[in-house]
Amino acid sequence: MKKTGAEILWECVVREGVEVVFGYPGGANMPIYDAMLSYPIHHVLVRHEQGAAHMADGYARASGKVGMALATSGPGATNLITGIATAMMDSVPVVFVTGQVAAHLIGGDAFQEVDVTGITLPITKHNYLITRADEIAEVVREAFYIARSGRPGPVLIDICKNAQVEQAEFKYPADVKLPGYQPVDHAPKDSLEHAVKLIEKSQRPIILCGHGVLMSNAEEALINFAIKTQTPVASTLLGLGAFPASHELSLGMMGMHGEVHTNMAIQNSDLILAFGMRFDDRVTGTLKTYAPHAKKIHVEIDPSEVHKNVAVDVPLVGNLKTVLTDLIPMVDEYDHEEWKKQINEWKAEGDSRSIMNWDPDGKLHVAHLVADIWKATGGNAIVTTDVGQHQMWTAQYYALDRPNRWLTSGGAGTMGFGLPSAIGAWFANKEEEVWAVAGDGGFQMTAAELTTAVQENANVKVAIMNNSFLGMVRQWQEFFFEKRYSAVNMLSPNFVKLAEAHNVPARLVTKLEEVDEAIAWARSIKGPTVIEFRVEQEEAVYPMVPAGAALDQMIQRPLKS
Amino acid sequence: MNYTFIALVENKPGVLNRVASLFRRRNFNIESLAVGRTEKPDISRMTVVVDCPNGDMDAHKIEANLYKLVNVIDVQDVTHQPSVTRDLALIKVMVGPDKRAEVNSLAEIFRARIVDVAADSLIVEITGTEDKIEGMIELLRPLGIVEMVRTGQVSMTRGVTDGVRRMPGVNGNRFEDLSEMAEMAP
Ligand SMILES: Cc1ncc(C[n+]2csc(CCOP(=O)(O)OP(=O)(O)O)c2C)c(N)n1
Ligand SMILES: [Mg+2]
Numbered sequence: 102m103k104k105t106g107a108e109i110l111w112e113c114v115v116r117e118g119v120e121v122v123f124g125y126p127g128g129a130n131m132p133i134y135d136a137m138l139s140y141p142i143h144h145v146l147v148r149h150e151q152g153a154a155h156m157a158d159g160y161a162r163a164s165g166k167v168g169m170a171l172a173t174s175g176p177g178a179t180n181l182i183t184g185i186a187t188a189m190m191d192s193v194p195v196v197f198v199t200g201q202v203a204a205h206l207i208g209g210d211a212f213q214e215v216d217v218t219g220i221t222l223p224i225t226k227h228n229y230l231i232t233r234a235d236e237i238a239e240v241v242r243e244a245f246y247i248a249r250s251g252r253p254g255p256v257l258i259d260i261c262k263n264a265q266v267e268q269a270e271f272k273y274p275a276d277v278k279l280p281g282y283q284p285v286d287h288a289p290k291d292s293l294e295h296a297v298k299l300i301e302k303s304q305r306p307i308i309l310c311g312h313g314v315l316m317s318n319a320e321e322a323l324i325n326f327a328i329k330t331q332t333p334v335a336s337t338l339l340g341l342g343a344f345p346a347s348h349e350l351s352l353g354m355m356g357m358h359g360e361v362h363t364n365m366a367i368q369n370s371d372l373i374l375a376f377g378m379r380f381d382d383r384v385t386g387t388l389k390t391y392a393p394h395a396k397k398i399h400v401e402i403d404p405s406e407v408h409k410n411v412a413v414d415v416p417l418v419g420n421l422k423t424v425l426t427d428l429i430p431m432v433d434e435y436d437h438e439e440w441k442k443q444i445n446e447w448k449a450e451g452d453s454r455s456i457m458n459w460d461p462d463g464k465l466h467v468a469h470l471v472a473d474i475w476k477a478t479g480g481n482a483i484v485t486t487d488v489g490q491h492q493m494w495t496a497q498y499y500a501l502d503r504p505n506r507w508l509t510s511g512g513a514g515t516m517g518f519g520l521p522s523a524i525g526a527w528f529a530n531k532e533e534e535v536w537a538v539a540g541d542g543g544f545q546m547t548a549a550e551l552t553t554a555v556q557e558n559a560n561v562k563v564a565i566m567n568n569s570f571l572g573m574v575r576q577w578q579e580f581f582f583e584k585r586y587s588a589v590n591m592l593s594p595n596f597v598k599l600a601e602a603h604n605v606p607a608r609l610v611t612k613l614e615e616v617d618e619a620i621a622w623a624r625s626i627k628g629p630t631v632i633e634f635r636v637e638q639e640e641a642v643y644p645m646v647p648a649g650a651a652l653d654q655m656i657q658r659p660l661k662s
Numbered sequence: 663m664n665y666t667f668i669a670l671v672e673n674k675p676g677v678l679n680r681v682a683s684l685f686r687r688r689n690f691n692i693e694s695l696a697v698g699r700t701e702k703p704d705i706s707r708m709t710v711v712v713d714c715p716n717g718d719m720d721a722h723k724i725e726a727n728l729y730k731l732v733n734v735i736d737v738q739d740v741t742h743q744p745s746v747t748r749d750l751a752l753i754k755v756m757v758g759p760d761k762r763a764e765v766n767s768l769a770e771i772f773r774a775r776i777v778d779v780a781a782d783s784l785i786v787e788i789t790g791t792e793d794k795i796e797g798m799i800e801l802l803r804p805l806g807i808v809e810m811v812r813t814g815q816v817s818m819t820r821g822v823t824d825g826v827r828r829m830p831g832v833n834g835n836r837f838e839d840l841s842e843m844a845e846m847a848p
Contacts, residue, residue, distance in 0.1 A: 218676070219679075222679070222680065222683050223683065223687050226730075226732075227731075227732045230675075230676075247732060279732060280672070280735045280833070281671070281672060281729075281731070281732055281733050281734045281735040281736075281833060282732045282833075283832065283833045283834060284832075285830075285831035285832055286831075287831075288831075289830065289831070403726075403730070404726040404729065404829050404832060405723065405726035405727045405729070405730055407722075407726070408719065408722060408723075409723070412719075418830065418831055418832075419831065
């Protein structure tokens, strides 16, 4: 049957199971928007295309499905860029569809023409420029497949306007033919055996759990492996939630703002089992002294990550879930009592400095507020963050027992991610409670999406941790630039009025006594709310491994006098 | 040290750009890159010569990153394989009738050919390895080279042995080389 290119796009998208798309119309994608009306798609009109990208990203992270965002050509497409890069750095499956000028105009600097496939080449897993309607079905099918398989990632399809309106015979492709794209599933037997030998010899093993565990749905396999071998599990920022935080083998977060005992355990381990993580500089500290006594087994789906930052002894290239499932019956049971005891001693030392053991001093500390939200929500909310100090405190104190409920921009560290990703996550799980923890700085980057939340009645609870500073930058200036504060003093609008202008109910909290009541108030409202917390201004995130230092050279929280 | 890779890629618009962009982004220096059609109409073949200061470790990185490109079907490292390697150069030399004989005899030694003769210039075509072409260029230079073009190196392994494939499992590659991948660790 003949259909227009725009109709073919939606025919394919609906077959991929897409129900909600985030986007913004314009001249070059009007036929796509017109055809959309005939399909069972809910469209979320954003206030800025960056918001659409982060919403689709948040939707994908929370649902485990492929997210989708639309934009027009030129400025519409370039407004997506930050969001595409954010999804790329964190391996999130999102399909972006942009409109492009008509094929015969390409290269002529036509109105709103931008070389979108050129610009996005390094920040997409793959991209396409479509000039004819008859290309669309195959490309859309491929795009979704590429986005979600192997190491997931964003795929962009740039569709010329003529291809949207021209007619072509529609036949849904039965399968994808990609001779150059065949991700590995199983790791070879002899490598597994090699890994087992290292596990047998190890006295002080540690698992480093990354985003790959969530991406390959390997949570259960991870738990089984960890319990059978009694191996403690440390998590990257993005791996949080993959292994239950309350489990006795959980060590929490590693890295620059990781727990002291966790980093100590890594540095003193004799075997690292890296599961779906990529030894980013934020988790290794300087590579010169990284885990010097440890043999390393790296389970990773992307061969280009193997040996990239840290040379490993046994690379197991394959799907993490498959590899772990193959490995579990091959390993013996262990208890590693000594090792766990040693780690617990380090933990006790670290805990003595913890801000959680402080008596109330009348001030609002973000760490305490995060713990309060955790208590109120039973640790069951979906939590998104922006980027900065509040992000690290949320990672440290919103302890998660379940996967895919923790959304944060890790690899890119994109300020402005918090609110839109929360809206996206809500679309994935409308019954769940969604909290966005944001800084005063980052919130202002995408605050316009509050109205999007109102228009959709998205039930997201925003907690703005207002320290009147670009706090994380301020902290670095305090520690490493002799407290010479440069461009970190941030004047903010009246957040309550700002929210109310968007028709979002809002409260300001300045006193300890108001905290619990405000959280309860926000939870009682169905629809978006904002709470601004006026928090301690010059608090620092501890522990901290300074950039370039060894992982166990942490600046620790001073003991409170 | 220079490594030579042979990549089979889908014959689609923009693939060359993807490959070139990848080398730039991952900070590798391309010494030479030649692309052309193959016996299969939908497949192009690239011969890429890249500087690999860290030896096999860099070669591993290059192969792994090439495979991340959806349009790249197969990558072999032929650096250490017996192979036939050719580069073609056209060299225009400013010589009049008085020096033609000299160029001619040089060309003969190198099995090069004079393919164009004008009143006061001629074009020499030479095919061979890098070294051979460099040698010829050095000898022609004093005579006055005014223009030169080279195709870049193309390579093919001898007999039926392929080059090294370091990406086990990817696109159906067999697993045998995986232990080598582990041993590469410095
Ligand atoms: C888009 C973007 N610009 C700049 C930065 C650099 N940066 C990282 S954290 C930070 C401060 C964030 O301040 P705020 O949102 O108030 O959060 P806080 O650290 O105070 O909790 C900045 C500017 C960034 N990560 N992203
Ligand atoms: Mg701040």
